[in-house]
Amino acid sequence: MNKLIFKKFLVDYSIFLLIAITSASLIVWIFQAVNFLDIMIDDGRNYITYIKYSLLNLPKIISRLFPFVVFFSFFYVFIRYENDNELIIFWNFGINKIQFVYFIFFISIVITCTQIILLSYIVPNSLQYSRNLMTNSNTNLFDGFIKPKKFNDTINGLTIYTEDTKKKGNFSNVYIKKNMENNSFQITYAKEGILKVGSNNVLELYDGETINIINGKLSKFKFEKSDFGLNNLETNIVEVYKIQETRSLILFSCLNKIFKKDLKYLNNVNISQSAHNCSEANLINIYKELYKRYIIPLYIPLLILITLILTFSSKEKKNFSKLKIFIFLFNFSLIIFSEISLKFLSSSLIENFLIFLIPVVMIIVLFFNYIYQFKLKF
Numbered sequence: 001m002n003k004l005i006f007k008k009f010l011v012d013y014s015i016f017l018l019i020a021i022t023s024a025s026l027i028v029w030i031f032q033a034v035n036f037l038d039i040m041i042d043d044g045r046n047y048i049t050y051i052k053y054s055l056l057n058l059p060k061i062i063s064r065l066f067p068f069v070v071f072f073s074f075f076y077v078f079i080r081y082e083n084d085n086e087l088i089i090f091w092n093f094g095i096n097k098i099q100f101v102y103f104i105f106f107i108s109i110v111i112t113c114t115q116i117i118l119l120s121y122i123v124p125n126s127l128q129y130s131r132n133l134m135t136n137s138n139t140n141l142f143d144g145f146i147k148p149k150k151f152n153d154t155i156n157g158l159t160i161y162t163e164d165t166k167k168k169g170n171f172s173n174v175y176i177k178k179n180m181e182n183n184s185f186q187i188t189y190a191k192e193g194i195l196k197v198g199s200n201n202v203l204e205l206y207d208g209e210t211i212n213i214i215n216g217k218l219s220k221f222k223f224e225k226s227d228f229g230l231n232n233l234e235t236n237i238v239e240v241y242k243i244q245e246t247r248s249l250i251l252f253s254c255l256n257k258i259f260k261k262d263l264k265y266l267n268n269v270n271i272s273q274s275a276h277n278c279s280e281a282n283l284i285n286i287y288k289e290l291y292k293r294y295i296i297p298l299y300i301p302l303l304i305l306i307t308l309i310l311t312f313s314s315k316e317k318k319n320f321s322k323l324k325i326f327i328f329l330f331n332f333s334l335i336i337f338s339e340i341s342l343k344f345l346s347s348s349l350i351e352n353f354l355i356f357l358i359p360v361v362m363i364i365v366l367f368f369n370y371i372y373q374f375k376l377k378f
Helices: 002-043 047-056 058-083 086-092 097-136 141-145 248-258 272-277 280-294 296-312 320-344 349-373
Strands: 158-167 170-179 185-196 202-214 217-229
Touching: 002 047, 002 058, 002 097, 047 058, 047 097, 058 086, 058 097, 058 296, 058 320, 097 248, 097 280, 097 296, 097 349, 170 202, 185 217, 248 272, 248 280, 272 280, 280 296, 280 320, 280 349, 296 320, 296 349, 320 349
Parallel strands: none
Antiparallel strands: 158 170, 170 185, 185 202, 202 217
16 A cells, blocks of 8 residues: 555656656747757758757756756645645555655655766767767858858858848858968958859859968959859867766766876776866866766755655644745755855865765755654664
8 A cells, every 4th residue: 555655646746747847948948949049040050950959958958957846846746745635644544754754765866866867978968969060060151151241250260241142142342351370361352242052162252352461471462253162161169078068987087187096997088079178277167067967966855855844744733834935945045055056166175075065964964853753763
């Protein structure tokens, strides 16, 4: 019977949690996707790239909302059970409250492990794939590459400006600046330009002038017609990975390298694309990223245990409504604190260790408090 009752509570909680996280994530994702659409249009990316890029950012959104949604879902289901007198049925069927606490705590640990996997593996990989997608995608020359009365610097080392568009692919008063090595650059101006896209992408320029400044020396020539090649152009997307896009194994390998621990398993990890992150100067950022992935999820069981304080009371008591509001606001403040605590981290491992212990100590204190309150012995 106990298993059936626990199963019913778990099913109700899981369904509400799934609905809540799906709804909240989709709402945030839609707003973010609108911003991505503006970026894609400005850069001239196609819609397939836009859809893939937007979807790859969905795991990050879910991970950010997950702690609050987990707490809110449990709080809502627990209060609903209390209001419908279903918790009284639990106790009448002989379920000990500490058994219920054990069961819920175990579920919270499973949810915490899910969040850690999401933050440490799924999110970094999805962000890496999204960056690679943008880096390897082609720019749509007609639809987004050249826009009238706007400086376009989507292409690395190249800035294009046009005053007006006569028709699709035909431009007037075209300005092009191309950066070269050793602080050298080339400026081209033309009264008219025609964009031709095919096997060879070319911008045909008419009635203009090109100015070259190479090693401080200036040269220029006029032309009636000139072809400006647009093949093999690289976008301005930074190809090195940000720290939030770096796999956890690489971050641990960085710590192994910085502290010279010489752990064989970590020595063999390829950190070439994240070498810029693996420095002592960047140590605080590594701590912050690992803190987000492995410590902040520990606040999830803490939030659940704090909510379970409601098991000491019931809706018949006068202060139950105030207790509900207090626990909700306290847990909400705790979620904010878990994020703000990132600001307290430093490059000192010992100082950070004290911050790492905050959720662990609070969980232990609460757990033993339940054991004491329910007068249980080991």
